[in-house]
Amino acid sequence: MRSAETNELCWLSMADLGRMIATKEVSPVEVVRAHLDRISALDARLRAFITVCADSALQSARASEADLMAGKVAGPLHGVPWAPKDLYSTKGVRTTGGSKILGDSVPAADATVVARLGAAGAIVLGKLNMHEFAYGPEGLNAHYGDARNPWDARAHRITGGSSSGSGAAVAAGLAPGSLGSDTGGSIRIPASLCGITGLKPTYGRVSRAGVLPLAWSMDHVGPMTRTARDCALMLNAIAGYDPADPTTSVLPVPDYTAALRGDVKGLRVGLLCAHFTDVATAEVRAAVEAAAEQLERAGAILDEVNLAGVLHVAAASSAIVASEALAYHAGWMRARPQDYQPDVRERLRMGAFVSGAHYVRAQQLRALVRSEIDEALAKRDVLLAPATPIPAPVLGERETTLGDGTSDVRAALIRLTRPFNYSGHPAAAAPCGFTAGGLPIGLQIVGRPFDEATVLRVVDAYQRLTDWHTRRPSAA
Amino acid sequence: MLAPMEIGVETLRRMAALGGFVWTDAELESIRPAVERLLEMLERLESVPIGDLEPTTQYRMF
Numbered sequence: 282m283r284s285a286e287t288n289e290l291c292w293l294s295m296a297d298l299g300r301m302i303a304t305k306e307v308s309p310v311e312v313v314r315a316h317l318d319r320i321s322a323l324d325a326r327l328r329a330f331i332t333v334c335a336d337s338a339l340q341s342a343r344a345s346e347a348d349l350m351a352g353k354v355a356g357p358l359h360g361v362p363w364a365p366k367d368l369y370s371t372k373g374v375r376t377t378g379g380s381k382i383l384g385d386s387v388p389a390a391d392a393t394v395v396a397r398l399g400a401a402g403a404i405v406l407g408k409l410n411m412h413e414f415a416y417g418p419e420g421l422n423a424h425y426g427d428a429r430n431p432w433d434a435r436a437h438r439i440t441g442g443s444s445s446g447s448g449a450a451v452a453a454g455l456a457p458g459s460l461g462s463d464t465g466g467s468i469r470i471p472a473s474l475c476g477i478t479g480l481k482p483t484y485g486r487v488s489r490a491g492v493l494p495l496a497w498s499m500d501h502v503g504p505m506t507r508t509a510r511d512c513a514l515m516l517n518a519i520a521g522y523d524p525a526d527p528t529t530s531v532l533p534v535p536d537y538t539a540a541l542r543g544d545v546k547g548l549r550v551g552l553l554c555a556h557f558t559d560v561a562t563a564e565v566r567a568a569v570e571a572a573a574e575q576l577e578r579a580g581a582i583l584d585e586v587n588l589a590g591v592l593h594v595a596a597a598s599s600a601i602v603a604s605e606a607l608a609y610h611a612g613w614m615r616a617r618p619q620d621y622q623p624d625v626r627e628r629l630r631m632g633a634f635v636s637g638a639h640y641v642r643a644q645q646l647r648a649l650v651r652s653e654i655d656e657a658l659a660k661r662d663v664l665l666a667p668a669t670p671i672p673a674p675v676l677g678e679r680e681t682t683l684g685d686g687t688s689d690v691r692a693a694l695i696r697l698t699r700p701f702n703y704s705g706h707p708a709a710a711a712p713c714g715f716t717a718g719g720l721p722i723g724l725q726i727v728g729r730p731f732d733e734a735t736v737l738r739v740v741d742a743y744q745r746l747t748d749w750h751t752r753r754p755s756a757a
Numbered sequence: 758m759l760a761p762m763e764i765g766v767e768t769l770r771r772m773a774a775l776g777g778f779v780w781t782d783a784e785l786e787s788i789r790p791a792v793e794r795l796l797e798m799l800e801r802l803e804s805v806p807i808g809d810l811e812p813t814t815q816y817r818m819f
Contacts, residue, residue, distance in 0.1 A: 593802060593805055595798065596795075596798035596799055596801065596802050597802060599795060599798065599799075600795075600799055603795070607776075611776070611777070614778065615777055615778060627787070627788055627791070630773075630778070630780070630784075630788050631788065631791060631792065631795055633772060633773045633775075633776045633778055634769070634772055634773075634792045634795065634796065635795070635799070639799045639802075641812050642799070642802050642803070643799075643802070644812035644813055645807050645810050645811070645812045645813075646802060646805060646807060647812070647813050648810050648811065648812070648813040649805075649807055649810060651813070
């Protein structure tokens with residue numbers, strides 16, 4: 282294949298790559314090599330990867346090709362490359378959590394979901410950059426460099442985080458899919474700011490065993506890809522009960538690709554207004570409202586919803602995350618606090634000032650907020666909102682203006698996603714437009730517990746009606 | 758509306774020490790405004806009427 286053609290392999294979806302590999306139109310070795318070449322060409326600037334596993338990826342690709350020739354196909358992801366955020370344990374490959382503290386940590390076993398994707402035939406290209414220990418929505422990293430948003434070739438804009446490398450790599454064609462983690466929005470925020478599709482599944486749908494925690498009761502893991510179909514393919518491989526994670530559900534796992542029927546006729550869709558769409562910038566609000574209207578024209582039944590209880594989410598979830606995060610990091614925070622990057626060290630310190638009574642109060646309110654969201658979804662199939670109220674800020678920008686006043690950038694980034702970490706509902710983010718300056722705008726789609734199928738059905742139907750998700754960033 | 762909360766460095770030092778953390782005055786002073794904001798927000802949660810609602814975690818097994 283010529284260079285231009287191999288480069289095009291990097292823009293194919295996981296579904297298309299899997300189909301072309303299965304029909305021997307392209308070999309897994311060609312696909313992996315094309316991605317490794319692209320990583321070599323672009324990653325010095327994008328800083329999406331912390332570790333590139335070129336040798337093992339090529340070795341796996343050759344084994345995958347041999348299996349294929351012997352008639353053994355593991356499934357639709359056979360020979361398809363991907364890359365996890367660097368907080369997933371990978372056997373024999375260092376897993377840093379984006380930190381200096383775990384800079385030389387090499388796990389003896391794969392995280393459950395890494396093993397499941399391996400069994401499905403997928404090939405790890407390397408480990409992706411992230412906000413240190415996943416404790417920040419900007420995606421900053423003092424140890425391995427800040428990942429760069431590929432949608433602005435001139436200014437250094439943040440990718441959003443904490444799954445910053447996942448956002449940059451998938452958007453720039455360095456990997457067709459990733460697994461991120463999401464404690465306050467860390468899958469959906471970089472998906473929104475980088476113009477890709479990400480899914481935070483229901484709490485308990487996907488195992489967290491072997492994944493470094495930030496806050497156990499808020500952490501979710503899920504796919505980040507360029508299409509809803511690819512999210513469905515990855516979710517098919519990773520979802521389901523895991524004895525190593527007692528919080529996983531025993532509910533059976535449906536075939537998520539079977540739900541992608543391409544229509545939304547008769548689906549009841551609620552647009553979240555106060556505290557959500559109303560606080561976004563004018564461009565974000567217009568794009569989200571246009572997406573809602575597009576779904577309505579396609580046959581969905583649209584109305585508006587308010588969730589008053591989310592007013593309490595910022596305080597309550599801060600108490601939970603601060604307490605749980607410090608509980609995990611307490612040993613290192615006593616022994617080697619200087620090895621944390623300053624913003625993470627400062628956030629971890631906050632946990633020392635949250636009392637047990639505060640923590641329990643926050644968990645009481647959690648039941649209240651969850652039941653309010655459940656009630657809204659009893660009358661509707663999905664809820665819509667912006668994923669982030671703002672597009673990607675320039676690196677170092679501290680304040681931004683929202684519909685209800687000035688906010689610091691960090692609070693603005695997590696404001697619309699964090700309620701669904703607190704409640705545990707499944708929520709996706711997908712591109713629904715671009716600003717006049719060419720930055721992606723993200724739509725958030727929230728579903729009923731364990732109904733990821735309907736969430737993905739809506740995203741897939743929207744992606745059949747629009748081409749936002751097919752656009753390529755200027756810096757890639 | 759509650760009055761703005763003011764917490765001295767000495768109070769912060771004692772609270773941190775309860776958790777086994779020894780931080781300098783400069784370190785405590787730098788986080789003092791953020792701690793005050795957080796505790797103010799948490800105080801406001803006390804006024805939310807929740808009756809005898811039991812605390813929950815995410816562990817909703819099906």
